[in-house]
Amino acid sequence: MNYRIEEIAACVHPVEVSLHQAQQQIEHVLTDSRSLTDATTTIFFALRTMTGDGHRYINVLHEHDVRSFVVARDAVLDDSVLADSNVLYVRDPLEALQRLSGAWRRNFTMPVVGITGSNGKTTVKEFLYQLLSYEKKVVRSPRSFNSQLGVPLSLFKIDATDEVAIIEAGISQPGEMERLQRIIRPTYGIITNIGQAHQENFIDTVEKLDEKLRLFKDSERIVYRADDAEIEEGLRRNGLFERAVGWSTKNPEAPLFVKEMERETALTHIECILDGKAYKLQLPFTDKASLENAMHAFLLLWVLSPDLPKCAAPHLAELEPVEMRLEVKEGGEDNLIINDAYNNDINSLAIALDFMQRRALHAGKRRVLILSDILQSAFLTRNLYRMVADMVKRYECDMIIGIGRELCAYQESFKEIEGYFYTDTESFLRSSLPGKLANSVILVKGARNYRFETIVERLAQKINETVMEINLEAMAENVKSIRRHIPQGVKVMAMVKANAYGTGAYETAKMLEEHHIDALAVAVADEGKELRKKGILTPIVVMDPEVNAFSTLIDYNLDPVVFSMSQFEELYYKIDKQGFDHFPIHLEIDSGMHRLGFSPQEAFAVAERISRQSVLSVRSIFSHLAAADEPQNDEYTMSQIKVFSEAYDKMVAVLGYKPIKHILNTAGIMRFPQYAFDMVRLGIGLYGVSPTPEEKLTPVVTLRTTLLQISDMPPGSTVGYGRHGLLPKGGKIGIIPIGYADGYDRRFGCGVGKVAIRGKLYPTIGNICMDTCMIDLTGSDAQPGDRVTLFGGEAPDLQELADSIGTIPYEILSHMAMRIQRIYYRG
Numbered sequence: 001m002n003y004r005i006e007e008i009a010a011c012v013h014p015v016e017v018s019l020h021q022a023q024q025q026i027e028h029v030l031t032d033s034r035s036l037t038d039a040t041t042t043i044f045f046a047l048r049t050m051t052g053d054g055h056r057y058i059n060v061l062h063e064h065d066v067r068s069f070v071v072a073r074d075a076v077l078d079d080s081v082l083a084d085s086n087v088l089y090v091r092d093p094l095e096a097l098q099r100l101s102g103a104w105r106r107n108f109t110m111p112v113v114g115i116t117g118s119n120g121k122t123t124v125k126e127f128l129y130q131l132l133s134y135e136k137k138v139v140r141s142p143r144s145f146n147s148q149l150g151v152p153l154s155l156f157k158i159d160a161t162d163e164v165a166i167i168e169a170g171i172s173q174p175g176e177m178e179r180l181q182r183i184i185r186p187t188y189g190i191i192t193n194i195g196q197a198h199q200e201n202f203i204d205t206v207e208k209l210d211e212k213l214r215l216f217k218d219s220e221r222i223v224y225r226a227d228d229a230e231i232e233e234g235l236r237r238n239g240l241f242e243r244a245v246g247w248s249t250k251n252p253e254a255p256l257f258v259k260e261m262e263r264e265t266a267l268t269h270i271e272c273i274l275d276g277k278a279y280k281l282q283l284p285f286t287d288k289a290s291l292e293n294a295m296h297a298f299l300l301l302w303v304l305s306p307d308l309p310k311c312a313a314p315h316l317a318e319l320e321p322v323e324m325r326l327e328v329k330e331g332g333e334d335n336l337i338i339n340d341a342y343n344n345d346i347n348s349l350a351i352a353l354d355f356m357q358r359r360a361l362h363a364g365k366r367r368v369l370i371l372s373d374i375l376q377s378a379f380l381t382r383n384l385y386r387m388v389a390d391m392v393k394r395y396e397c398d399m400i401i402g403i404g405r406e407l408c409a410y411q412e413s414f415k416e417i418e419g420y421f422y423t424d425t426e427s428f429l430r431s432s433l434p435g436k437l438a439n440s441v442i443l444v445k446g447a448r449n450y451r452f453e454t455i456v457e458r459l460a461q462k463i464n465e466t467v468m469e470i471n472l473e474a475m476a477e478n479v480k481s482i483r484r485h486i487p488q489g490v491k492v493m494a495m496v497k498a499n500a501y502g503t504g505a506y507e508t509a510k511m512l513e514e515h516h517i518d519a520l521a522v523a524v525a526d527e528g529k530e531l532r533k534k535g536i537l538t539p540i541v542v543m544d545p546e547v548n549a550f551s552t553l554i555d556y557n558l559d560p561v562v563f564s565m566s567q568f569e570e571l572y573y574k575i576d577k578q579g580f581d582h583f584p585i586h587l588e589i590d591s592g593m594h595r596l597g598f599s600p601q602e603a604f605a606v607a608e609r610i611s612r613q614s615v616l617s618v619r620s621i622f623s624h625l626a627a628a629d630e631p632q633n634d635e636y637t638m639s640q641i642k643v644f645s646e647a648y649d650k651m652v653a654v655l656g657y658k659p660i661k662h663i664l665n666t667a668g669i670m671r672f673p674q675y676a677f678d679m680v681r682l683g684i685g686l687y688g689v690s691p692t693p694e695e696k697l698t699p700v701v702t703l704r705t706t707l708l709q710i711s712d713m714p715p716g717s718t719v720g721y722g723r724h725g726l727l728p729k730g731g732k733i734g735i736i737p738i739g740y741a742d743g744y745d746r747r748f749g750c751g752v753g754k755v756a757i758r759g760k761l762y763p764t765i766g767n768i769c770m771d772t773c774m775i776d777l778t779g780s781d782a783q784p785g786d787r788v789t790l791f792g793g794e795a796p797d798l799q800e801l802a803d804s805i806g807t808i809p810y811e812i813l814s815h816m817a818m819r820i821q822r823i824y825y826r827g
């Protein structure tokens with residue numbers, strides 16, 4: 001579309017005009033303020049619809065530099081708008097828009113195909129478009145823009161270089177088709193069928209059919225299915241039969257006679273005779289509607305030009321299904337994916353970009369376009385990609401990922417934005433880029449044969465190339481083997497704090513509950529709350545209850561640990577106020593850890609205070625060992641046990657009852673089972689890590705990922721940040737999608753960490769990055785897509801891994817990021 005504002009004024013019959021820049025060139029018609037792109041060359045038509053009033057957006061658009069408006073004659077505009085805008089006041093802005101589009105269409109002499117009918121309009125339009133595009137430059141209505149508003153917007157898309165226009169027309173009320181006919185003026189027509197759709201406002205299908213056929217008042221030829229008696233009757237009734245061209249499966253005299261239709265599983269073979277010539281067609285579907293739609297399109301080709309069917313016949317086998325809606329999916333990494341992976345041409349690209357731009361909920365997200373080559377032979381390739389680049393810029397994309405040889409060749413056109421180019425879909429998927437897209441709106445737009453649905457599949461999943469596999473049965477096995485260490489009747493409390501050391505608190509707790517664990521322990525009240533909300537009924541102890549968590553404790557039936565007098569008083573006050581008595585608490589004694597707990601000297605006083613009330617009642621008294629796993633500290637451990645026992649005895653004497661007594665953690669259980677007392681607290685052992693080298697437990701956790709890419713490195717290459725990976729003789733490096741943000745510690749870099757691929761170990765090379773790291777695959781037969789094990793399985797175990805970087809297995813496990821998917825299995 002391209003008009004000067006004064007030309008528009010002359011065309012739309014305004015009742016009043018106020019022009020400030022009569023010469024202003026207008027290239028874009030806007031009816032939805034959210035679609036604004038290039039403000040100065042835009043004219044806004046303020047439409048009143050059932051759901052909204054465009055006049056309300058005038059001020060905002062003015063602030064965004066729009067200066068041309070078509071408004072209702074009763075509209076009252078702000079002085080600031082009037083001061084510098086071109087305003088055309090009209091009786092009805094929609095009618096004005098239609099008038100303008102009709103005038104625009106009359107500039108052109110190429111054939112215009114009008115399509116109407118109850119169903120299949122959009123499909124026929126798309127099929128026709130696909131078949132014609134091999135030979136001609138075709139413009140068509142976007143999606144199902146077929147209404148009183150959609151048709152004008154479609155017509156504005158026509159330009160002088162187009163050789164055929166395909167316009168869809170839909171109606172829901174009497175009188176509407178006449179308005180559309182006046183502006184479309186189709187040279188040729190297709191009536192798909194007549195059914196019950198949009199029947200509400202018509203007396204019967206006869207009235208509706210007559211209304212639809214008005215579209216073809218001045219058309220030269222009208223394509224229809226000759227076996228449809230109702231339509232044939234309608235054509236006769238309206239004096240159109242002379243111009244009608246039918247296709248039939250019954251009548252050999254019909255211009256297109258479909259002799260044979262043989263359906264296989266996913267395709268249909270058709271033998272037909274068109275204009276005396278025999279064709280053998282193959283169609284990639286079997287449903288009746290698609291076959292009819294394809295026949296409508298095939299016959300129309302012949303109407304356009306007798307030699308077109310021959311050129312198009314082989315392409316019928318490649319017809320693509322028509323996706324009516326852009327599909328929006330949640331991806332991993334806070335990505336939102338707009339799936340438009342079935343066709344790609346310049347018009348539908350504009351629509352998809354517009355769609356992406358309008359989604360307000362994308363605020364703050366990056367806009368990423370993944371685009372295939374555009375298979376539109378009618379354009380000069382260079383111009384085509386320049387147009388695409390303009391569009392990408394206009395819609396403010398932050399990144400383009402171009403896939404295809406043409407895009408690679410013309411990547412220069414996109415140099416103003418961040419761009420990545422790949423010759424084919426596979427190379428993109430094998431690269432590390434898909435794993436890096438985060439917090440973005442990603443428009444995936446590609447022609448069918450690029451199989452972009454594989455990209456959508458990949459992005460739509462939570463990026464689960466890296467998974468932590470947790471063997472719940474092995475966990476249960478470890479509980480059993482721990483129980484064998486301690487005297488019968490001793491209770492076991494399982495430590496599921498910190499999301500069960502990173503393995504996932506709920507699944508772990510659930511499994512433990514099934515195995516009748518006596519109690520669970522979490523670090524903070526919220527962890528306990530989560531477990532209760534998911535249905536865990538086992539007693540839960542909160543080790544470090546926060547001062548403000550009282551109500552959570554009460555609401556979710558969680559037992560707090562009490563470790564100081566002031567905390568006791570506060571808890572007492574709050575719980576008392578709620579009217580409870582005998583609310584269970586657990587007392588922690590500091591026997592030498594010097595973290596939390598009452599000092600042994602306080603024991604007597606504390607017990608005295610507690611014995612004078614009945615609001616809180618002591619369920620257990622415990623202490624924690626500082627160095628149970630270190631033989632060199634065994635003397636200290638013994639003294640801790642002694643100090644704790646004495647304090648316990650003193651308290652019992654005052655309280656007059658015997659709370660549960662416990663001090664052993666995993667290492668304590670393994671090494672000093674004689675001090676198990678009434679209960680033990682099992683932590684790391686549950687997760688398969690044994691604190692004593694002599695004693696093995698069953699491994700529970702395996703961390704795996706996928707080999708994304710392999711690159712050959714010439715001699716002298718350096719790898720990664722700071723160039724710390726050196727390959728003086730060259731070699732081969734692999735990239736895996738895990739980095740320190742996932743919990744793969746940076747200290748595993750530069751060969752410290754080793755991963756297993758196909759049963760062999762390979763060292764890391766260079767520094768670990770945030771989301772990826774590189775491994776030295778020199779001399780290996782590894783392939784992209786191979787499974788990579790980082791710990792567990794064939795890879796080093798957690799203990800070896802921890803030793804190699806001077807930490808403990810606890811840290812490595814609990815640092816595993818939430819974005820790593822946990823997969824639970826048994827056996």
Ligand SMILES: *Cc1c(COP(=O)(O)O)cnc(C)c1O
Nearest residue numbers: 495624665666667681682683684
């Ligand atoms: C975490 C924790 C444990 C468990 O220790 P492990 O060494 O993992 O068995 C036991 N008691 C307390 C107080 C803890 O905080």
